[in-house]
């Protein structure tokens with residue numbers, strides 16, 4: 001069911017190329033069977049004609065020889081075309097499927113994605129979709145061609161002898177009904193085990209490689225390696241079982257085909273239609289029966305893979321059916337920088353009922369154009385405030401607004417165009433420095449602007465090498481230090497011009513001189529904008545219009561730096577710890 005519901009919409013769009021592939025597959029098989037039957041008849045008829053001088057002189061050698069040549073050229077040409085068309089159709093189907101999965105994946109909210117291992121998503125996007133190429137190429141095309149050829153064969157042999165046609169096509173039909181069903185049932189477990197084994201091995205390999213440094217440091221390599229080896233050997237066992245089954249299927253098909261050929265030889269030798277003895281027509285029927293091997297061969301392997309395909313389809317379909325819990329609205333307008341949290345309650349795992357509230361009837365209003373800091377102990381829920389404002393998560397109660405408009409009414413474009421966020425963890429893509437910076441801008445941005453911003457954050461030297469902005473930033477920015485990565489995050493923020501800036505401990509891990517410099521740049525850039533900064537240090541607090549202290553999911557104190565220093569011991573203790 002999953003397979004069909006996944007493929008039906010695709011078939012509707014790619015039907016022409018798929019039909020072309022199927023038609024060419026039918027033409028190839030027709031030409032193959034025609035070639036063998038005609039050759040069989042031609043050789044026997046030539047031998048019979050040679051028995052007397054009179055028949056040898058009157059026998060027309062040229063037309064059948066031309067037919068053989070035509071059919072062999074037609075077979076080669078249509079086989080070439082078939083391969084092109086079926087593979088083109090497969091690639092189109094897989095491309096569409098992959099794009100569909102990607103589009104379904106993109107809008108999923110963080111709460112939904114947090115439950116998935118990254119390797120699992122990659123697996124669905126790559127390995128599972130690859131497995132689905134069996135469906136058209138190895139299942140639909142051979143089955144369609146088989147049925148079309150069965151009808152053609154029935155008409156052709158039936159023209160000479162209805163009994164022989166019924167026997168040959170009946171036996172082939174029986175093979176079609178029994179062999180695929182049998183091998184589907186036999187291969188059900190192994191095919192699913194191969195797909196699952198591959199999936200598990202991929203997941204573990206990705207985790208192993210990702211955690212290699214930690215595993216080496218904490219002597220965990222051996223245990224993890226053993227886990228990987230056992231997953232590999234399970235996968236190999238499943239593959240071995242599948243290969244044995246495929247071998248068995250080929251043997252069964254050869255046996256069934258041999259029996260059909262013998263039966264046809266026996267029956268055709270008794271006479272073909274009115275002709276007794278049958279003469280060269282017996283060879284024609286026999287060779288036609290021999291040629292049906294090409295029809296039978298793909299049957300068993302196609303069906304033994306079916307359960308693997310169905311398992312992959314189930315996983316891909318479940319991803320396509322996922323819906324984000326976050327629904328964006330329709331409003332698309334340029335907003336002022338006022339931010340409001342009204343009676344907001346939020347817990348990360350409210351869905352399973354056991355959630356500890358991170359925010360509890362939380363209220364906060366930040367006037368447009370002001371600089372506000374939110375301080376609190378680690379785990380107090382400061383970053384969660386930003387996550388809610390960016391709509392990575394949805395609060396269970398209350399409402400959040402920007403410029404007086406509830407954020408649930410805004411479309412995604414409007415929301416993103418209003419916010420600039422410097423997150424705690426800056427993600428760098430394995431790509432050129434230029435691309436890693438330019439992704440902050442919606443419009444194309446000049447290299448000179450990027451270099452200027454890099455200089456502002458003290459990273460001008462990165463672009464001064466031979467490769468300039470084309471310098472490759474390794475996977476996750478491995479070629480850069482932690483502090484350099486953070487400053488690239490700040491550079492991205494400086495490239496944006498939005499009414500609100502959200503800074504989540506933007507200078508964590510930087511030395512105090514660089515920290516002062518970065519904050520000065522950010523505050524300069526934030527002039528006239530609303531700036532919300534999360535911190536657990538008191539650095540730059542004197543420059544804030546208001547500072548709030550978050551504790552137990554609520555604000556426990558608010559005021560200016562000097563007021564809080566005087567009135568709030570917790571605030572003073574923050575300072576003394578730093």
Ligand SMILES: Nc1ncnc2c1ncn2[C@@H]1O[C@H](COP(=O)(O)OP(=O)(O)OP(=O)(O)O)[C@@H](O)[C@H]1O
Nearest residue numbers: 114348358376377378379380381382383384385536
């Ligand atoms: N994605 C998540 N899923 C489940 N719980 C989370 C998630 N992110 C944070 N939490 C939990 O929510 C609480 C608040 O986390 P949050 O990151 O908002 O705190 P914070 O004040 O920013 O802390 P820090 O100063 O250490 O960054 C913590 O108890 C944390 O364990």
